[in-house]
Amino acid sequence: MRDVAIIGVGHTKFGRADKSSLELFSEAALQAMDDAGITGKDIEGLFMGAALPGFEEAQVMPAAFAAAELNLGPIPATRYEGACASASVAIRDAAMWVASGELDMVLAGGVEKALSMGTAFATRTFAMSCHSPTEGPVGLTFPGVFAMAARRYAVEYGIPLDELREKMAYVSIKNHKHGALNPLAQFYKKMGALKVEDVLNARLVADPLTLLDCCPFSDGAAAIVLCAAEDARRYSDDPVYILGTGQASGSALSKMEDLTKPVSRIQSARTAFKHARLEPKDIDILEIHDCFTIAELIALECMGFFEWGEAANATAEGETDMGGKIPTNMSGGLIGKGHPIGATGASQVYWIIKQMRGEAAKGNQIDPVPEYGMTDTLGGDFGTLCHLILGRDRVRR
């Protein structure tokens, strides 16, 4: 198996887009190809994440038409659907096709028109990535799932709920702060200076989560170009290598032992670390699936960056902000940057790479530039988890 490099990246402005999903994806893809200094003729396969294009634009099978829109010729083009983890699953598969030697250069990424479809319809349709037979009839949507997770977290670790709410608020403050600095973020120049009380007093969505504990729906796309590591320097002065990947699946909530320790997230992260021959202490920067503030805390613990029950305190103490133990979501994360469902995993990879190139926005860029970074992407209520570990050096430590 060959090592795999990322040699080009592209990312649209997140927010409300007056473009179709094919246009949005093309914008990100063309940027990525320009960034790599290649043209469509060089691309041998397209790996595309999209969660609900049928509901958004009555467009099933978008990958084939994206390849056509980009004039890539009759190459294989596949759509991956793993709810919010769709793009990460697509990238993981793209990396495998390059690693195997079957394809030499491919395009991967994702797109969603989640804001344009309207928040109420988006909430209801995206809830279909819950376990429909048991969770549909009770009317469960994601804010409810993560409200339960927050309550369980409080009970599990003996933290009074009001105290936990304050600590979760620091996730929101940090991610909104960095989103406000990120020109491609949905909340660029907005909500950059929240206080704990602002989060606590925002409109209640699902007790104990307020609106500012939740990420928004967004329109957007992100894409990357992958090739064999041995060819990477022909195209890029600063290639980034995919050192490890992991993917795992969950079950219906009713079958989960503990909402605060989802097995799928633990297993997927472990697989990625094992594959990369790295440990949490080696990682310099994270992009984590903070669909809700509590989700970021659970992710940090499942991935092994903090002991069980300690991520809440650590976040309140700044350990996940710039200069802390493990800077997390310096792009703004889903909460500050936006969450175009099928694009989110590719956006996370984009921002890790921008950090590794020293190209993140002022106030978001960590110093020194990170050597190793990791993404965490969550589909549904822990149904699909995917982790990717990236490094500036293809040789593992």
Place this chain on the structure above:
Amino acid sequence: MRDVAIIGVGHTKFGRADKSSLELFSEAALQAMDDAGITGKDIEGLFMGAALPGFEEAQVMPAAFAAAELNLGPIPATRYEGACASASVAIRDAAMWVASGELDMVLAGGVEKALSMGTAFATRTFAMSCHSPTEGPVGLTFPGVFAMAARRYAVEYGIPLDELREKMAYVSIKNHKHGALNPLAQFYKKMGALKVEDVLNARLVADPLTLLDCCPFSDGAAAIVLCAAEDARRYSDDPVYILGTGQASGSALSKMEDLTKPVSRIQSARTAFKHARLEPKDIDILEIHDCFTIAELIALECMGFFEWGEAANATAEGETDMGGKIPTNMSGGLIGKGHPIGATGASQVYWIIKQMRGEAAKGNQIDPVPEYGMTDTLGGDFGTLCHLILGRDRVRR
């Protein structure tokens, strides 16, 4: 890269099912695991095709829940959506993961509840795998696409339309005849003795196609177990090997040069032949995507089994029936066996393998058992094409 074998297969009865898609897929998957003599503990990954589960059962991300339903543990489970080619794309990817050495044993297949959702709703939702921006507004659905293809075929090859209609009828007669003999087919014991006039005089769906030129919508599932070829004899006395795969993409109809020679179908078949180091003359049996009678003719020509414009005559002369040059759709095909969209590619593989084991139904089984077989699966209006070449011997000729 390792060679890959299929060591177990499963297939539900096609037709109307009083089961959920998770139950249907589990039925096929458990059969496949039993057939391979393995249990869920042996499975390291799930590769699942499904086209419209969100519209059928409000269930997005079904692969994760299928893994949970089958008690496979937190293994990676991915849903592939390429319209009617979803399962073939999933199987092709599964084969890559095994070939690469990353996974040793995996489950692949697909499921759909296309009949239960009602024909009118199914027709409209499945039309979303056409190019929605240009083909949606004109109200195009699949019968219309293939009616145009039939008319173009008549013009292109100078065949009077009435004469072409008679020749297409032989596809319907052949496939209904074999479907009537196949106990798992939707039309088992039904319509086994059609005459040309029956097809011509059936209800007109889209001129020149009548109801008997069209495949039905179906509920159903099919699944296979794949492992490394070197391990296959530990599990199966008659493993079948995946010798070559191909996949290609098309464009909006308005950008296609010729509806009777879709580039995606030609390219995908060529890739599979090249990969397998085989030619059409080496293939003993075909399962082809006969969503409409004309589609079977176009496929036979694109894949290289007949010269352009000659498949219609050849079919009328019995060249694609048992004892002919290339027996095609001895299972009944989509027309006689049924078409549960996301399951169809896996069903095609199932029936090639049953033929290779000598286990097809009486009247459907070819003699001697085939050495080499091939599947052709079409997603949308030539948007996604996938071909798989299977052999009883892992050594290519």
